[in-house]
Amino acid sequence: xxxxxxxxxxxxxxxxxxxxxxxxxxxxxxxxxxxxxxxxxxxxxxxxxxxxxxxxxxxxxxxxxxxxxxxxxxxxxxxxxxxxxxxxxxxxxxxxxxxxxxxxxxxxxxxxxxxxxxxxxxxxxxxxxxxxxxxxxxxxxxxxxxxxxxxxxxxxxxxxxxxxxxxxxxxxxxxxxxxxxxxxxxxxxxxxxxxxxxxxxxxxxxxxxxxxx
Amino acid sequence: xxxxxxxxxxxxxxxxxxxxxxxxxxxxxxxxxxxxxxxxxxxxxxxxxxxxxxxxxxxxxxxxxxxxxxxxxxxxxxxxxxxxxxxxxxxxxxxxxxxxxxxxxxxxxxxxxxxxxxxxxxxxxxxxxxxxxxxxxxxxxxxxxxxxxxxxxxxxxxxxxxxxxxxxxxxxxxxxxxxxxxxxxxxxxxxxxxxxxxxxxxxxxxxxxxxxxxxxxxxxxxxxxxxxxxxxxxxxxxxxxxxxxxxxxxxxxxxxxxxxxxxxxxxxxxxxxxxxxxxxxxxxxxxxxxxxxxxxxxxxxxxxxxxxxxxxxxxxxxxxxxxxxxxxxxxxxxxxxxxxxxxxxxxxxxxxxxxxxxxxxxxxxxxxxxxxxxxxxxxxxxxxxxx
Numbered sequence: 001x002x003x004x005x006x007x008x009x010x011x012x013x014x015x016x017x018x019x020x021x022x023x024x025x026x027x028x029x030x031x032x033x034x035x036x037x038x039x040x041x042x043x044x045x046x047x048x049x050x051x052x053x054x055x056x057x058x059x060x061x062x063x064x065x066x067x068x069x070x071x072x073x074x075x076x077x078x079x080x081x082x083x084x085x086x087x088x089x090x091x092x093x094x095x096x097x098x099x100x101x102x103x104x105x106x107x108x109x110x111x112x113x114x115x116x117x118x119x120x121x122x123x124x125x126x127x128x129x130x131x132x133x134x135x136x137x138x139x140x141x142x143x144x145x146x147x148x149x150x151x152x153x154x155x156x157x158x159x160x161x162x163x164x165x166x167x168x169x170x171x172x173x174x175x176x177x178x179x180x181x182x183x184x185x186x187x188x189x190x191x192x193x194x195x196x197x198x199x200x201x202x203x204x205x206x207x208x209x210x211x212x213x
Numbered sequence: 214x215x216x217x218x219x220x221x222x223x224x225x226x227x228x229x230x231x232x233x234x235x236x237x238x239x240x241x242x243x244x245x246x247x248x249x250x251x252x253x254x255x256x257x258x259x260x261x262x263x264x265x266x267x268x269x270x271x272x273x274x275x276x277x278x279x280x281x282x283x284x285x286x287x288x289x290x291x292x293x294x295x296x297x298x299x300x301x302x303x304x305x306x307x308x309x310x311x312x313x314x315x316x317x318x319x320x321x322x323x324x325x326x327x328x329x330x331x332x333x334x335x336x337x338x339x340x341x342x343x344x345x346x347x348x349x350x351x352x353x354x355x356x357x358x359x360x361x362x363x364x365x366x367x368x369x370x371x372x373x374x375x376x377x378x379x380x381x382x383x384x385x386x387x388x389x390x391x392x393x394x395x396x397x398x399x400x401x402x403x404x405x406x407x408x409x410x411x412x413x414x415x416x417x418x419x420x421x422x423x424x425x426x427x428x429x430x431x432x433x434x435x436x437x438x439x440x441x442x443x444x445x446x447x448x449x450x451x452x453x454x455x456x457x458x459x460x461x462x463x464x465x466x467x468x469x470x471x472x473x474x475x476x477x478x479x480x481x482x483x484x485x486x487x488x489x490x491x492x493x494x495x496x497x498x499x500x501x502x503x504x505x506x507x508x509x510x511x512x513x514x515x516x517x518x519x520x521x522x523x524x525x526x527x528x529x530x531x532x533x534x535x536x537x538x539x540x541x542x543x544x545x546x547x548x549x550x551x552x553x554x555x556x557x558x559x560x561x562x563x564x565x566x567x568x569x570x571x572x573x574x575x576x577x578x579x580x581x582x583x584x585x586x587x588x589x590x591x592x593x594x595x596x597x598x599x600x
Contacts, residue, residue, distance in 0.1 A: 096517045174519055
């Protein structure tokens with residue numbers, strides 16, 4: 001019965017048009033090509049961890065708009081922005097990845113504010129898109145120290161040792177000074193406030209902003 | 214459906230063709246399938262680094278030919294030449310003010326070898342590989358990486374003991390140059406005249422950890438895997454210098470987990486079998502000495518941390534500490550209990566490492582492994598020194 005049913009779906013060769021044959025062959029060819037390319041890419045992947053890190057790097061003209069001007073004299077916004085997906089997030093946070101994956105992370109956007117271009121004085125921004133406000137709150141609260149000093153940034157925030165952590169909408173953002181001195185702490189606070197304000201005015205996530213949605 | 218039916222012959226011919234095409238694709242996929250999950254890193258294209266099988270004493274490197282007929286080296290036991298008196302301590306914990314890190318490191322090493330200090334481990338002309346944890350582009354204060362002053366002390370002591378050359382290397386997943394700068398470790402290494410070896414593709418060799426397919430039920434993970442191998446063929450002594458950290462996957466990152474940083478390839482795949490891989494690395498690498506840096510201990514949110522509040526000087530001890538040991542397993546057990554305040558009997562990789570190393574010791578290798586540090590304590594082999 002099954003065989004007969006299948007036969008009803010098939011037509012004799014003479015009843016298949018040239019267009020159908022060409023289209024069918026094209027689909028088969030493309031499918032085979034995609035499968036072959038994928039398998040080949042995996043089979044010849046010689047990248048080491050550092051190469052994987054470099055693959056996350058992208059320079060985008062939107063950098064300036066994604067990360068606002070810090071509003072602190074002598075400091076400038078990141079000129080290089082790194083984007084990490086669920087698949088390559090390990091490159092940035094390695095063994096910490098499972099915590100974020102389980103919480104539903106969508107991606108991480110990373111950039112470094114610097115003072116006068118000096119690498120030695122800087123503030124890193126880890127901007128996680130957690131997919132939903134509930135996910136963001138779960139990770140934020142899971143990592144927050146019990147007696148942290150609360151700050152009025154985003155939906156919820158705290159400051160510890162000059163670093164600022166806050167969540168707003170789907171975003172969980174960590175603003176980390178490089179050397180934890182007073183100047184960096186002040187810059188971190190300013191950056192966090194401006195980031196929160198910008199996110200509040202605009203779309204909810206870094207990815208949405210990137211794609212212009 | 215309307216229209217004429219295909220003939221039985223046409224139907225069968227087409228069906229057979231479709232099955233053949235699907236079979237062909239499946240065969241191709243099977244042929245290319247990477248059963249070890251190492252993202253296809255070429256197994257036979259480069260030099261190999263062999264861990265000797267049990268009962269077989271690894272030869273001094275290099276060996277002329279490896280298992281697959283290519284140039285190969287035998288992985289050294291970097292502890293084999295150390296003539297440590299039987300009564301010497303296996304673990305020494307030195308504590309002190311965090312402004313005196315160099316003295317603390319020195320005290321920890323002297324505590325292990327009271328007569329000779331670092332000269333017990335490093336001889337004139339040695340090429341010393343120091344493996345700090347440079348895994349993240351984070352500042353020293355966060356405790357995600359080895360404290361630069363601990364590295365400085367180990368470099369100085371190695372040179373004072375007669376080291377001809379000191380190599381400092383790690384293979385961070387992030388850009389190595391940036392990690393060395395941000396962690397402060399690059400600056401210290403350069404200032405002290407050590408050579409920083411950044412990983413390049415040519416530096417990776419295929420480590421042959423075992424001849425058979427790893428058996429997960431036995432806690433095995435490694436068979437053939439790329440490692441930062443040229444370092445291990447250059448060095449005559451190896452010192453691991455690892456920060457003590459909380460680690461959300463394996464509980465704690467200390468001396469044994471530090472070797473993970475020498476792996477190449479898509480090593481994140483091992484996250485699913487973290488205890489297996491750490492214990493395999495414990496089996497593979499037999500360092501001259503390990504130093505656990507507890508000048509500041511990441512007590513929570515490891516291994517990355519990010520908050521000053523995640524870090525505590527000396528962990529549970531409450532003041533900066535450095536632990537030197539000739540038994541990396543016991544060292545980790547001591548640190549896990551006394552610095553992180555957790556139960557080492559619950560740390561699966563310790564027991565696995567103990568078992569694997571014990572098998573190698575039974576096969577003739579010279580090294581120590583004891584997952585219950587109290588065994589040493591009862592013999593007076595755990596000493597504490599205040600600086």
